[in-house]
Amino acid sequence: MDITWTPIQKQRLKELNASPVCQEKRFESANKRDVAFQDLERQLVAKGRQHLTEFQNNSKRPLLSKLEQRLIEALNLRGFAQVMTPTIISKGSLAKMSVDDKHPLFSQVFWLDSKRCLRPMLAPNLYTLWKDLLRLWQPPIRLFEIGTCYRKESQGGLHLNEFTMLNITELGLPLNERRQRLEEMAALVMSVAGIDEYQLEVTSSVVYGDTLDVIKGIELGSSAMGPHVLDKKWGITVPWVGIGFGLERLLMVKEEAQNVQSMGRSLSYLDGVRLNI
Amino acid sequence: MDITWTPIQKQRLKELNASPVCQEKRFESANKRDVAFQDLERQLVAKGRQHLTEFQNNSKRPLLSKLEQRLIEALNLRGFAQVMTPTIISKGSLAKMSVDDKHPLFSQVFWLDSKRCLRPMLAPNLYTLWKDLLRLWQPPIRLFEIGTCYRKESQGGLHLNEFTMLNITELGLPLNERRQRLEEMAALVMSVAGIDEYQLEVTSSVVYGDTLDVIKGIELGSSAMGPHVLDKKWGITVPWVGIGFGLERLLMVKEEAQNVQSMGRSLSYLDGVRLNI
Numbered sequence: 001m002d003i004t005w006t007p008i009q010k011q012r013l014k015e016l017n018a019s020p021v022c023q024e025k026r027f028e029s030a031n032k033r034d035v036a037f038q039d040l041e042r043q044l045v046a047k048g049r050q051h052l053t054e055f056q057n058n059s060k061r062p063l064l065s066k067l068e069q070r071l072i073e074a075l076n077l078r079g080f081a082q083v084m085t086p087t088i089i090s091k092g093s094l095a096k097m098s099v100d101d102k103h104p105l106f107s108q109v110f111w112l113d114s115k116r117c118l119r120p121m122l123a124p125n126l127y128t129l130w131k132d133l134l135r136l137w138q139p140p141i142r143l144f145e146i147g148t149c150y151r152k153e154s155q156g157g158l159h160l161n162e163f164t165m166l167n168i169t170e171l172g173l174p175l176n177e178r179r180q181r182l183e184e185m186a187a188l189v190m191s192v193a194g195i196d197e198y199q200l201e202v203t204s205s206v207v208y209g210d211t212l213d214v215i216k217g218i219e220l221g222s223s224a225m226g227p228h229v230l231d232k233k234w235g236i237t238v239p240w241v242g243i244g245f246g247l248e249r250l251l252m253v254k255e256e257a258q259n260v261q262s263m264g265r266s267l268s269y270l271d272g273v274r275l276n277i
Numbered sequence: 278m279d280i281t282w283t284p285i286q287k288q289r290l291k292e293l294n295a296s297p298v299c300q301e302k303r304f305e306s307a308n309k310r311d312v313a314f315q316d317l318e319r320q321l322v323a324k325g326r327q328h329l330t331e332f333q334n335n336s337k338r339p340l341l342s343k344l345e346q347r348l349i350e351a352l353n354l355r356g357f358a359q360v361m362t363p364t365i366i367s368k369g370s371l372a373k374m375s376v377d378d379k380h381p382l383f384s385q386v387f388w389l390d391s392k393r394c395l396r397p398m399l400a401p402n403l404y405t406l407w408k409d410l411l412r413l414w415q416p417p418i419r420l421f422e423i424g425t426c427y428r429k430e431s432q433g434g435l436h437l438n439e440f441t442m443l444n445i446t447e448l449g450l451p452l453n454e455r456r457q458r459l460e461e462m463a464a465l466v467m468s469v470a471g472i473d474e475y476q477l478e479v480t481s482s483v484v485y486g487d488t489l490d491v492i493k494g495i496e497l498g499s500s501a502m503g504p505h506v507l508d509k510k511w512g513i514t515v516p517w518v519g520i521g522f523g524l525e526r527l528l529m530v531k532e533e534a535q536n537v538q539s540m541g542r543s544l545s546y547l548d549g550v551r552l553n554i
Binding site: 049052053055056060061062064065069072076079080081082083084085086087088110111112118125128129132133136137138141147148150161162264265266267270275276277 | 341439
């Protein structure tokens, strides 16, 4: 019983979203394995086709689009206003985030020319809006954005070159409420995404205060709070909290998908189903 | 009465979304003009602040996001399934659209490296999905995408470097229903966008059949149909129609905004209001 799937079979099973148990199966002989593969592939293809037919006739809206809509509604209800900012940002705004050529993220940035790049994160744009809105709005200022971010990734099962980031922020809250607010934000997002039994990992830092990561097997979200060492560059002088989530990862965990590509913008997958079936 | 606004005044009035009548006003003297400007600017700033306060406390969702949601719901109801495809596309897929270095669009493409660019249109991705879905789905195949497209533009009042495109397509319909279907698609989008009294301009071509442009003062949408000379490269052999709209232009016309920037992803405007007020 020590014959495993061939690398090609294993790759195909992953594409077809076979369960981890299926992927780890072992066989007495190569022949029995190959018969089992044909059988399993046929079942998974039939399941995929059924899902796609259901998608064409009933659901008609990808999981990612539905999750965005549910998040917008839930966050609006809790008083958070949605903003939509450019995906093309300036080199200067990246530098103000301290993402310069010594920063690990720098090599992952897609450049359009010497002055402009695709945003690897939403934070610089939200900092920019905060500055204006502190003048125009009464605190607390509750904002969120859901938008595409870009990072050059090795494209493993957990990373995407373009992914959908949600950032929720609150600006102008009492210092001693920051930790609690981050926990509430995490709970709201997990509830909308339909994920329970997640873990919160707290890291305390003299400089940055407590930060909170949201984990369920993989990292789903991470947070920051201010006063923060970057605030001065952006003209921000009041306390804040912010938490960010990758929507494709939330869907991957909820749907028990075998890779994050199947949940993202894709030409190979539609609503989680591989199209070469 | 031949004193006009100074260029700086005129620019500011445009940013503040002053009506065309206001922008064309003439004065007896520079002094009277400058007094009128101060008065008008104060009124427009107050109006903008009021809109932003209403946005913070009530609406909480930008016009662009609301329009996207209404379009998705209306198109789903009419049987169109939503797809979400990558904004980073290959040089090869652009070439298959005949966008090579002789094509007018070519110089407007943002390149990431020698092989990849930001999509200037949704069509190549939709062609790719069509090929797979023709095998997997029963016709008619009704698809739409709403997503960001990118073009290097001179950034006048009608163009954006990044804008939100809606493409609605139907694949596998009778040849003689194509024209009618395009008119129905245009009518649906105009109805959802709240725009009436638009014009349809028909161009007939022996090669491409009828194409339809949707106009209201400016071009809002344009269409194509197949059999089309490009179909063969993509392996498409059945009739189709497709129509595309820029969502920011729909909002501009509906809201009577003075520039398309105020309706798009921005750091200078929030929900149509200039932030430096």
